[in-house]
Amino acid sequence: MVRIRYQAxxxxxxxxxPIFIAPLNYVKFDPRVNAFRCLAYKYFELIGYLKSxxxxxxxxxxxxxxxVIELKKEVMLRSYQEEALQAWxxxxxxxxxxxxxxxxxxxxxxxxxxxxxxxxxxTVPTIELMDQWYNLIEKCLQTExxxxxxxxxxxxxxxxxTYDSAYLYAEKIGDKFExxxxxxxxxxxxxxYRQIAQLSLSPYRLGLTATPxxxxxxxxxxxxxxxxxxxxxxxxxxxxxxxxxFDIKRYYVNLTREEREAYEKYRSIFKKFFEDNNIQIRSLxxxxxxxxxxxxxxxxxxxxxxxNEARKIALNASEKLxxxxxxxxxxxxxxxxxxxxxxxxxKEISKRYLIPEITHKTDEREREIVMENFxxxxxxxxxxxxxxxxxxxxxxxxxxxxxxxSGSKREFIQRLGRxxxxxxxxxxVLYEIVTRGTTEVNLSYRRYTKEExxx
Amino acid sequence: xxxxxxxxxRIIKNTYMVPIFAEIxxxxxxxxxxxxxxxxxNLNKKISNLNDSLKELEFMANSLGYDxxxxxxxxxxxxxxxxxxxxxxxxxxxxxxxVFELCNKMFNGAAISKEERDFVLRHVAEKxxxxxxxxxxxxxxVYEDExxxxxxxxxxxxxxxxxxxxSLLQTILFxxxxxxxxxEPTGHEMRLLLWSIKKLGLLYQIEKFSSxxxxxxxxxxxxxxxxxxxxxxxxxxxxxxxxxxDWFIRAYIIKKFKRQKGFEKTYVLNLSxxxxxxxxxxSYEEVQYDSNLEADFAKRFATVSGEWEVIREPEPLxxxxxxxxPDFALVKGDxxxxxxxxxxxxxxxxxxKIEKIKNLKNxxxxxxxxxxxxxFKIEDVKDVVIVKxxxxxxxxxxxxxLRRFE
Numbered sequence: 001m002v003r004i005r006y007q008a009x010x011x012x013x014x015x016x017x018p019i020f021i022a023p024l025n026y027v028k029f030d031p032r033v034n035a036f037r038c039l040a041y042k043y044f045e046l047i048g049y050l051k052s053x054x055x056x057x058x059x060x061x062x063x064x065x066x067x068v069i070e071l072k073k074e075v076m077l078r079s080y081q082e083e084a085l086q087a088w089x090x091x092x093x094x095x096x097x098x099x100x101x102x103x104x105x106x107x108x109x110x111x112x113x114x115x116x117x118x119x120x121x122x123t124v125p126t127i128e129l130m131d132q133w134y135n136l137i138e139k140c141l142q143t144e145x146x147x148x149x150x151x152x153x154x155x156x157x158x159x160x161x162t163y164d165s166a167y168l169y170a171e172k173i174g175d176k177f178e179x180x181x182x183x184x185x186x187x188x189x190x191x192x193y194r195q196i197a198q199l200s201l202s203p204y205r206l207g208l209t210a211t212p213x214x215x216x217x218x219x220x221x222x223x224x225x226x227x228x229x230x231x232x233x234x235x236x237x238x239x240x241x242x243x244x245x246f247d248i249k250r251y252y253v254n255l256t257r258e259e260r261e262a263y264e265k266y267r268s269i270f271k272k273f274f275e276d277n278n279i280q281i282r283s284l285x286x287x288x289x290x291x292x293x294x295x296x297x298x299x300x301x302x303x304x305x306x307x308n309e310a311r312k313i314a315l316n317a318s319e320k321l322x323x324x325x326x327x328x329x330x331x332x333x334x335x336x337x338x339x340x341x342x343x344x345x346x347k348e349i350s351k352r353y354l355i356p357e358i359t360h361k362t363d364e365r366e367r368e369i370v371m372e373n374f375x376x377x378x379x380x381x382x383x384x385x386x387x388x389x390x391x392x393x394x395x396x397x398x399x400x401x402x403x404x405x406s407g408s409k410r411e412f413i414q415r416l417g418r419x420x421x422x423x424x425x426x427x428x429v430l431y432e433i434v435t436r437g438t439t440e441v442n443l444s445y446r447r448y449t450k451e452e453x454x455x
Numbered sequence: 456x457x458x459x460x461x462x463x464x465r466i467i468k469n470t471y472m473v474p475i476f477a478e479i480x481x482x483x484x485x486x487x488x489x490x491x492x493x494x495x496x497n498l499n500k501k502i503s504n505l506n507d508s509l510k511e512l513e514f515m516a517n518s519l520g521y522d523x524x525x526x527x528x529x530x531x532x533x534x535x536x537x538x539x540x541x542x543x544x545x546x547x548x549x550x551x552x553x554v555f556e557l558c559n560k561m562f563n564g565a566a567i568s569k570e571e572r573d574f575v576l577r578h579v580a581e582k583x584x585x586x587x588x589x590x591x592x593x594x595x596x597v598y599e600d601e602x603x604x605x606x607x608x609x610x611x612x613x614x615x616x617x618x619x620x621x622s623l624l625q626t627i628l629f630x631x632x633x634x635x636x637x638x639e640p641t642g643h644e645m646r647l648l649l650w651s652i653k654k655l656g657l658l659y660q661i662e663k664f665s666s667x668x669x670x671x672x673x674x675x676x677x678x679x680x681x682x683x684x685x686x687x688x689x690x691x692x693x694x695x696x697x698x699x700x701d702w703f704i705r706a707y708i709i710k711k712f713k714r715q716k717g718f719e720k721t722y723v724l725n726l727s728x729x730x731x732x733x734x735x736x737x738s739y740e741e742v743q744y745d746s747n748l749e750a751d752f753a754k755r756f757a758t759v760s761g762e763w764e765v766i767r768e769p770e771p772l773x774x775x776x777x778x779x780x781p782d783f784a785l786v787k788g789d790x791x792x793x794x795x796x797x798x799x800x801x802x803x804x805x806x807x808k809i810e811k812i813k814n815l816k817n818x819x820x821x822x823x824x825x826x827x828x829x830x831f832k833i834e835d836v837k838d839v840v841i842v843k844x845x846x847x848x849x850x851x852x853x854x855x856x857l858r859r860f861e
């Protein structure tokens with residue numbers, strides 16, 4: 001009889017007549033073990049095929065963890081959450097739900113878990129988010145919960161993991177969970193993280209994100225490994241009802257004379273390099289060309305360093321701090337998040353204005369104190385670089401000041417999302433500060449268009 | 456291992472990837488020595504000091520024509536050898552929390568003017584009966600570059616270069632999708648190699664050419680799609696391989712091109728024992744594959760063996776894709792019988808093992824199995840004799856089994 005079993009992220013199909021395998025382009029013969037093999041995520045498809053052909057088989061592939069789930073606390077879903085969940089269910093419990101940050105994606109996922117009552121593996125981008133999910137599930141569900149990552153290694157009926165740990169252990173966990181939830185699913189598209197989905201047997205899959213599309217088009221893999229987008233809501237559709245009302249203001253500052261001189265000096269170095277080599281720096285590709293070349297070529301390296309310096313001058317212009325002081329003054333008493341591109345500016349601001357900071361270098365002990373105190377109102381202001389962008393709950397914040405950032409749409413949406421958690425009569429404000437007459441102006445234009453946000 | 460952006464290699468004829476190793480010559484020894492000195496001189500100073508001197512050194516080396524990636528590679532290895540002074544961390548976090556809290560209470564979370572800032576620091580200093588400068592110093596002490604270097608594990612310039620070379624090769628192999636090893640191993644080396652491959656969750660295929668063995672290594676999913684998932688694990692085999700008496704490796708390395716999204720190319724990396732002198736002789740974590748059971752048996756058997764000579768770790772037996780490494784060869788004149796002691800087994804495992812041995816053909820084997828594990832009837836097959844044991848393998852039983860082959 002045909003036997004199928006799981007081995008390190010793959011399915012081994014033994015004692016099958018090759019004639020049945022022929023039509024399956026995802027199955028290959030493996031001479032090393034004298035059996036047929038395919039990637040684990042094809043499990044559902046494979047079983048369906050065997051059944052349709054009336055082939056008898058012995059299935060030892062899935063070894064799911066057993067457990068029970070009771071509801072501790074009833075959470076009512078909002079109407080759009082109900083719609084989203086229904087759409088996902090109608091798609092055979094597979095697919096991606098796109099909703100803005102702060103609209104209760106975690107609650108939605110907890111409902112999905114309770115609905116299925118199967119062993120569940122949840123993947124999230126950071127340790128903070130892992131703890132946040134863990135605590136929320138513990139509050140809502142009576143069941144066995146474990147964490148994988150950040151020093152934890154507990155494989156339980158419900159397991160919350162970071163993408164990094166899930167990638168490392170993908171082969172060991174691929175047969176233990178029937179349901180996989182991918183939080184901030186856009187991460188999953190990367191070459192390595194996608195293996196988390198590919199090496200798992202889970203027939204049921206749910207992806208959550210506010211921003212599914214990727215500039216590199218890698219998101220085209222999603223339908224295959226998670227499912228199609230089954231539901232979508234934009235920020236503007238929910239602002240004022242389920243999200244706070246918000247306002248975006250862009251302010252410009254100038255470089256000082258010294259800064260301007262240094263800026264032009266560095267610009268001319270890399271401009272000259274591109275002219276000499278007859279390249280136009282119009283696209284990201286051209287820039288990668290420069291990076292690649294810089295390993296070998298001294299001139300290319302100088303040009304790259306000059307480009308970096310020029311960018312740093314624009315992004316960290318000293319007048320930005322003058323404007324920051326004015327904004328801090330204006331919003332005294334508000335709950336403010338300050339975002340920068342570089343860690344050096346975070347340190348500078350923290351030191352100068354005695355504002356608590358969070359970067360990826362911040363010690364875990366201090367990070368916990370800062371987050372806790374910001375929530376409790378012991379701290380009103382936090383300065384941060386990239387770490388707070390994604391998913392971290394800071395419901396009280398109502399002012400965001402972007403001192404500097406990249407041109408990424410996702411980064412902008414995530415930063416905006418931090419201040420949109422609804423609260424009574426809350427009006428959120430986001431300030432962008434941009435240095436006039438530098439490449440930063442173009443950078444800031446790339447972040448969003450009015451249509452994307454408001455229509 | 457190095458950060459991947461510091462990997463250095465040349466592409467030759469658009470096919471071969473050649474690592475740029477550091478030759479052990481005077482120039483490189485000088486550079487390595489200068490960097491080591493930098494670390495030694497900055498003992499008991501701040502990390503930021505060290506980084507400043509290293510930046511100068513990199514600038515100097517760069518102008519002498521050294522690749523900055525080489526300098527940073529050495530730095531990456533040396534950074535792991537420093538120990539930082541960390542004792543005051545808890546006080547520092549407490550002070551910072553006090554500063555932020557007071558700043559929030561008095562000025563809503565941001566001390567905008569210098570007066571406001573001084574006010575906060577002064578009050579916290581008073582509370583802790585510390586001078587204001589000390590509070591400022593503690594406030595900053597949590598930043599990594601403000602930390603003091605307390606210790607530095609010494610290393611010679613030559614050893615540093617050799618470790619750099621090993622790390623460089625491993626770093627390049629992170630992107631490896633398949634590794635082929637050509638070796639002429641002893642049974643011990645072979646066992647160590649195969650055991651490591653297995654322990655790392657990799658798969659192998661073996662071919663034999665006269666006395667040389669070709670091992671092809673990749674992972675379970677490799678058969679379906681080319682993947683670098685196993686690269687980091689394959690790299691872990693390298694310290695073991697470069698220590699073998701004779702070796703040749705061919706690695707297939709995937710390189711992605713950022714300029715053209717989705718475009719990638721596979722390059723070939725060849726290396727042989729001629730390069731052994733570039734690598735360090737670090738002791739690879741010895742594998743304890745010998746169970747006490749075997750050691751104990753060898754000792755006892757020697758006293759009653761008579762004309763039978765005991766050879767431990769004999770050469771591996773290979774037939775087609777089957778490889779078998781017995782624990783002992785027992786030799787008497789032109790008679791050779793292999794003995795394998797199986798400590799842990801299941802009926803399925805034993806069946807597979809016997810199937811495997813049947814493939815070998817004309818090889819005499821005694822399998823000693825622990826009878827306390829399973830009550831499982833199994834018939835001897837031609838050339839294979841099963842001896843059961845309880846707790847320890849009886850020499851007398853083995854002598855008796857050997858008679859079957861005489």
